[in-house]
Amino acid sequence: MQGDHLDAxxxxxxxxxxxxxxxxxxxxxxxxxxxxxxxxxxxxxxxxRAAVSESPAHVSNWYVWHAETPQxxxxxxxxxxxxxxxxxxxxxxxxxxxxxxxxxxxxxxxxATRGDEGHxxxxxxxxxxxxxxxxxxxxxxxxxxxxxxxxxxxxxKYRPLKTAPTLQSxxxxxxxxxxxxxETVDFFYPATIAxxxxxxxxxxxxxxxxxxxxxQSGIYGVVxxxxxxEGHDHVEWVAEACCDDSQCLKRREWExxxxxxxxxxxxxxxxxxxxxxxxxxxxxxxxxxxEGEQTQTYEFELTPSEKEQIEAVVDAVADGEAEAIREADLxxxxxxxxxxxxxxxxxxxxxxxxxxxxxx
Amino acid sequence: xxxxxxxxxxxxxxxxxxxxxFDHADTIRAVGAFDEVRExxxxxxxxxxxxxxxxxxxxxYLVPLFISEGYFTEQVIxxxxxxxxxxxxxxxxxxxxxxxxxxxxxxxxxxxHYCGPAGTHDAMSDVIVQRAESVTDDxxxxxxxxLAVVGHGTERNENSAKAVEYHAxxxxxxxxxxxxxxxxxxxxxxxxxxTDFFESDDIVVVPLFIADGYHTEEDIPEDMGxxxxxxxxxxxxxxxxxxxxxxxxAVGTEPLMADVLLERAADAGADVDDAIEQVKAETGxxxxxxx
Numbered sequence: 207m208q209g210d211h212l213d214a215x216x217x218x219x220x221x222x223x224x225x226x227x228x229x230x231x232x233x234x235x236x237x238x239x240x241x242x243x244x245x246x247x248x249x250x251x252x253x254x255r256a257a258v259s260e261s262p263a264h265v266s267n268w269y270v271w272h273a274e275t276p277q278x279x280x281x282x283x284x285x286x287x288x289x290x291x292x293x294x295x296x297x298x299x300x301x302x303x304x305x306x307x308x309x310x311x312x313x314x315x316x317x318a319t320r321g322d323e324g325h326x327x328x329x330x331x332x333x334x335x336x337x338x339x340x341x342x343x344x345x346x347x348x349x350x351x352x353x354x355x356x357x358x359x360x361x362x363k364y365r366p367l368k369t370a371p372t373l374q375s376x377x378x379x380x381x382x383x384x385x386x387x388x389e390t391v392d393f394f395y396p397a398t399i400a401x402x403x404x405x406x407x408x409x410x411x412x413x414x415x416x417x418x419x420x421x422q423s424g425i426y427g428v429v430x431x432x433x434x435x436e437g438h439d440h441v442e443w444v445a446e447a448c449c450d451d452s453q454c455l456k457r458r459e460w461e462x463x464x465x466x467x468x469x470x471x472x473x474x475x476x477x478x479x480x481x482x483x484x485x486x487x488x489x490x491x492x493x494x495x496x497e498g499e500q501t502q503t504y505e506f507e508l509t510p511s512e513k514e515q516i517e518a519v520v521d522a523v524a525d526g527e528a529e530a531i532r533e534a535d536l537x538x539x540x541x542x543x544x545x546x547x548x549x550x551x552x553x554x555x556x557x558x559x560x561x562x563x564x565x566x
Numbered sequence: 567x568x569x570x571x572x573x574x575x576x577x578x579x580x581x582x583x584x585x586x587x588f589d590h591a592d593t594i595r596a597v598g599a600f601d602e603v604r605e606x607x608x609x610x611x612x613x614x615x616x617x618x619x620x621x622x623x624x625x626x627y628l629v630p631l632f633i634s635e636g637y638f639t640e641q642v643i644x645x646x647x648x649x650x651x652x653x654x655x656x657x658x659x660x661x662x663x664x665x666x667x668x669x670x671x672x673x674x675x676x677x678x679h680y681c682g683p684a685g686t687h688d689a690m691s692d693v694i695v696q697r698a699e700s701v702t703d704d705x706x707x708x709x710x711x712x713l714a715v716v717g718h719g720t721e722r723n724e725n726s727a728k729a730v731e732y733h734a735x736x737x738x739x740x741x742x743x744x745x746x747x748x749x750x751x752x753x754x755x756x757x758x759x760x761t762d763f764f765e766s767d768d769i770v771v772v773p774l775f776i777a778d779g780y781h782t783e784e785d786i787p788e789d790m791g792x793x794x795x796x797x798x799x800x801x802x803x804x805x806x807x808x809x810x811x812x813x814x815x816a817v818g819t820e821p822l823m824a825d826v827l828l829e830r831a832a833d834a835g836a837d838v839d840d841a842i843e844q845v846k847a848e849t850g851x852x853x854x855x856x857x
Contacts, residue, residue, distance in 0.1 A: 396612035
C-alpha cells in the first residue's frame with residue numbers, strides 16, 4: 207500500500223469517511239473504523255493507520271475514486287458502472303479487476319483492470335476483436351487516436367454518424383487512465399456518457415420530433431411544413447429508415463411529440479438518443495421536398511419474378527447488402543447480372559422503367 | 567477550470583472538413599492553455615447541441631471557427647448552444663467587429679463567453695500573410711507580388727464579403743505586397759478574371775475559407791484557369807495569361823489559425839498570453855504578427 211494513500215485517508219478521516227464498505231468516524235481523540243461491516247474503535251491516528259492497513263484494497267479503492275478518477279458526476283458514475291462498483295464489494299471487485307472486467311459500449315469493448323496499488327487502467331478494442339491476438343491489432347495509447355479510428359469504416363468509407371454500427375476493427379488503445387478512458391469514449395461516441403448519466407438520474411432532456419423541426423431555420427426551415435397535422439406516419443418511416451439499431455446504436459428516446467409516441471421500436475442501445483440528429487434533419491429536408499409530390503398512376507408489365515426482383519433490389523440496398531451479393535450468385539434476386547438484365551430488358555434508352563416517362 | 571470549445575461546420579459528406587478543426591485544437595491542447603479543449607460541429611459530433619455537457623469546466627470560451635459573422639454566428643450557434651438571452655446586439659458589431667458576450671447555457675448552467683468568429687479577428691490578416699509565405703516558401707514574400715484574398719461573396723451573407731475586404735484592406739496597409747485585392751466567387755470583382763486585376767507578374771491567391779472542399783479544391787482552381795479539370799491537379803505556381811498564380815488553398819488549414827482561436831479567447835478574458843506566444847513561435851506566427 208502506498209503511504210500517500212494512507213496519509214490522504216487519515217487527513218480525510220477528520221471529516222468522516224463512508225465509502226464502498228469503509229467507514230471511519232472521529233470519536234473523541236480516536237476513531238471508529240468499520241470495514242465490510244466489521245467495527246472497532248481505535249485510540250489515535252497511529253492506531254487508525256494500523257487498523258486500515260489491514261484492508262489495503264479498501265484504502266486504495268477510496269483513494270482511487272477520490273484522487274485519481276475524474277470527479278465530474280457523469281464521468282465518475284460511468285467509471286464506477288464499468289466495474290460494477292455499486293453492486294460488488296471491494297475484495298470481490300479487486301479480484302475481478304485483477305483479471306479484467308469487460309463492458310460493451312456501442313461497438314467498444316472496454317476492459318477495466320487494476321495494478322497492485324489499485325490504479326485503474328483501461329483497454330479499448332472493437333467488440334469483434336475481444337478475443338484477438340493483441341499482436342494482430344494496431345496499438346495506440348493516445349485518446350486522440352480515437353478520432354482518426356472513428357472517421358472511416360473498415361472499407362475506408364467516411365462515417366458521418368459516430369454511432370453508426372460501422373466502427374472499424376483491428377486496433378487497440380491500451381493503458382488508459384480513468385480520465386483518458388472517458389475522453390477516448392467521448393471521441394468514439396460523443397456525449398453518450400453525459401446523456402446516459404442524465405437518463406439514469408431521470409434528467410435526460412429529450413427534444414421530440416416536432417419541437418426539433420420547429421427549431422430549424424435557413425435551408426432546414428422547410429422541414430416544419432412536413433408536419434401537416436395529418437398524423438405522424440412520415441416520422442414512423444424516418445425512425446424506421448434512420449434510427450433502427452442496424453443504422454444507429456443510440457436508443458431513440460424522442461417521439462413525435464410529448465403526447466404522441468412512435469410505434470417503431472427505439473432500439474436496444476445502452477445510451478439514449480435525445481433528439482433527431484443532424485443527419486435526420488438533413489434527410490427530413492430532402493423528404494419534405496420529395497413527399498410534397500402527388501402520386502401518379504403508371505402502368506408497367508412485370509412478370510411475378512420481376513416484381514419480386516425489384517423488391518429484392520430495394521431490400522438489398524436498404525440493408526446495405528448489395529455489395530455482399532456474390533457476382534455469380536444468379537439465384538439472388540439482387541445479383542448484379544440479374545439486375546443488369548432487368549435494366550437491359552425493361553428500361554428504354556432514357557432510363558425509363560417500362561418505357562414509361564415520368565410525369566412531373 | 568476553463569475550457570475552450572471550438573464551433574465548426576463539419577460535413578456529412580467530406581471526411582476532411584473537420585481536419586483543420588482537429589489540428590488547431592491539438593495545437594492548443596499541446597500548450598496546455600485550457601483544462602479542456604473540445605471540438606464541436608453543426609454536421610458532426612459532438613453536435614453544437616450537446617458539446618457543453620461533455621465539458622467539465624464551469625467557464626467556457628466558445629469560439630466559432632467560421633469566416634464571417636452572419637447566420638451561423640448570430641442564429642445557429644447561440645440557439646443550438648442554448649445561450650440564454652442571446653441577442654446579436656450584444657456584440658455591437660458593424661459586421662466585422664464582434665468580440666465577446668458572456669451568457670449562461672440553459673441546459674448546463676455553464677458561463678459561456680461567446681466570441682466573434684475566428685475569421686474576422688485582426689490576427690486573421692497575419693494568417694493570410696503567413697499562408698502566402700507558406701505557398702511561396704518565402705518568408706519575405708511581398709515585393710513584386712500581388713495578393714488576392716478570395717471569398718464566397720454576398721450571395722448568402724453580406725458580412726462574408728465584408729470580412730474579405732476587411733483583411734484585404736488591413737494587409738494593403740502593411741505595405742508589404744505591391745497590390746492587394748479582394749475577389750469573390752459569385753460577385754464582382756470575380757475570381758474568374760483574377761489576372762485582369764493585377765499588374766504584378768506573381769499573384770498569390772488565398773481563399774478565406776476554413777477547410778478545403780468543393781469551393782477551394784474544385785471551383786476556384788477551375789474558375790481561375792489553373793486547370794480544366796480539378797482531378798488532374800495543377801502546379802504551384804501555374805502561369806495564367808502571363809501571370810504566375812500561387813494558389814494556397816484554404817487559409818483555415820494554416821497552423822497559425824490556432825493563434826486566432828486563442829486570441830479570441832484572450833479578448834474574452836481567458837488567461838492565455840503565454841500560450842499565444844508559444845503557439846505563435848511553434849506555428850511561425852511571430853514574424854508575421856510583427857511582434
